[in-house]
Amino acid sequence: MSTTFLGIDVGSTRTKTVVLGAEGSTALAAAAAPTPQGEAGGVPVHVPEAIRDVVVGTARRALTEAGPEARARLGGIAVTSVGEEAVLLDAGARPVGDVPTWFSGVGHDTARQHADELDRRAPITGLRHPEYTVHVLAWWANTRPAQTRTATTLTDLGSWLISTLGPGELVMDHSHASRTGLFDAPTRSWRPEALDVVGTGHLTLPRLVPSGTVVGELGPDVAAALGVAPGVPLVTGGHDHFCGALAAGARSPGDLYISAGTSEAHLLVTDSLDPAATADSEVGCFVTDGLYYLHAALPSGALYQTWTRLLGLDPAAPLDALLDSEPVGSRGVRGRLTADRRLSLDGVPVDVSPATLVRALMETTALASRELTRDLSRTAGRPVALRLLAGTPVASAAWRELRSLLGEGSAAFVDAREATALGAAHLAARGVTGQLPPPLPRRAPDPEVSPARRADYAREFGETTPP
Known part of the structure; x- marks a missing residue:
């Protein structure tokens, strides 16, 4: 067996760990557990120490399942997490408090309050999303002043976890930094003046490194808990969506990764960022160094869950069984999604x-x-060459047909159940060997859509993707 690599994904609700062989694109073994979540003053939080215990536990289970030979050949470990969730640390590198979750909304009010001053004193390329770390820091300064004064630095949750697994440097990779609102992607540099604006000017920011950088080695205590030898390289991971895209095969300019879940994330990989063209876009550094991303999302699974419940349907029922007899064009019913995530339906008959x-x-x-x-393609100034689509809907033939015909660039479908953790393992492999493992297998679109049905799509919706 070749060298194996451990990828850990600390998700909002579940923590997943996979063991990957360098020659493969699928997991040799995997384990998962709920990500511990608490509440502090009505705010949903993640408790760093509790998450560390779960990370070590799932890693131990996955390595046990992989077997003694895989454990003996473990060559690297990397962690991916949500970039917006930053851990504030004291002088001893200990968390000073729990971490508000990315979906807590605590930074939304402060985002409006500081927007103009941040743009004036610490400009960055692209938008600062209300969930970015810089706005949460303002919340810390306003509502947790004692803890904030105790803090001396910060980093993302995944980088903090890596730093606790053995001796190593506290850093932040470029993709996680891109989600802080304190980082300018084209220059790959911090904008520390933003800390003064939000009342945390005493904090220092960690050293920036590319994803897939070896920053330490596994310590003896954690190694014993995992059943492996100490000294295994510890490698920087990346923001979770981007690690998923990497595993799926989004690795070149013009690749678009669409992850269809509760929200449908669209991630376009590009090799340049024009600050003027991308001023109103969500942009940053991708996990493949030297490349960038443009990111946007629209409601998808959330709408489906809501409407199936309203209609008295089972949201978990197979989609194809419901849609088999429905014609292209939905009998004249048309919908529209607005920028504020509202759905409008027109042409709905009484029956x-x-x-x-x-x-x-x-x-x-x-x-x-x-x-x-x-929109992403126009902003990037680059055509979409390949759409990689992942998520639960990929199992539906009707969904695959829709997305094959209605979109830009050729479409391929990916089973991405563990893609984010696999992406972290890919970064561990690259950090140690200099090479990325192959991406997940792709499922090509279904057999050719008949000319008559393709004509139905063209008549109802205009231009379709060429066969």
Whole structure:
């Protein structure tokens, strides 16, 4: 057996760990557990120490499943996490408090309060999203002043976890830094003046490094707990969406990764960022050093869950069984998604069936995805060459047909159940060997859509993706 690598994904609700062989694109073994979540003053939080215990536990289980030979050949470990969730640390590198989750919303008010001053004193390329770390720091300064004064530095949750597994340097990789609002992607540099604006000017920022950088080695205590030898390289990971995209095969300019879940994330890889063109876009450094991303999202699974419940349907029921008899165009029912995540439906007859409404919803999100993709392409100044689509809907033939025909660039589908953790393992492999393992296997679009059905799509929705 070749060298193995451990990838750990600290997700919002679940923590996943995979063991990967350098020659493979699928996991040799995997383990998962709920990510511990608490509440502090009505704010949902992640407790760093509790998450560390879960990380070590899932890593131990995955390595045990992989077997003694895989453990003996472990060559590197990397962690991926949500970049917006930063851990504030004291002079002893200990967390000074719990970490507000990315979805807590605690930074939204402060984002409006400081927007103009941040842009004036610490400008960065692209938008500062209200969930970015810089806005959460303002919340810390306002609501937790004692803890904030105790803190001396910060880093993302994944980088902090890596630093606790053995001797190594506290750093932050470029992709996680891109989610802080304190970092300018084209120059790959901090904008520390932003700390003064939000009342945390006493903090120092960690050294910046590319994803896939060896920054330490596994200590003897954790090594014993995992059943491996000490000294295994510890490697910087990256922001979770970007690690998933890497494992799926988004590795070249023009690759677009679409992850269809509760929210449908669109990630376009590019090799340059024009500050003028991307001023109103969410941009940053990708996990492959030297490349950048443009990121946007639209509601997808959340709409499906809401509407199936409203219609008295089972959201977990197979989608194809419901849509089999529905024609292209949803019998004239048309939908539209607005920028503030509202759905409008037009042309709904009195006797409309639930199946027609669900088909209309699927067509609406497919068209919205096409328009969003075109917007990203125009902003990047680069055509979309390949769309990699992942998520639960990939299992549906009807969904695959819609997304094959309504979109930019050729479409391929990926089973990405553990893609984020696999992406972390890929970064560990690259950090140690200098080479990326192959991406996940791709599922090509289904057999050719008939000319008549393709004509139906063209008549209802205009230009379709060429066969």
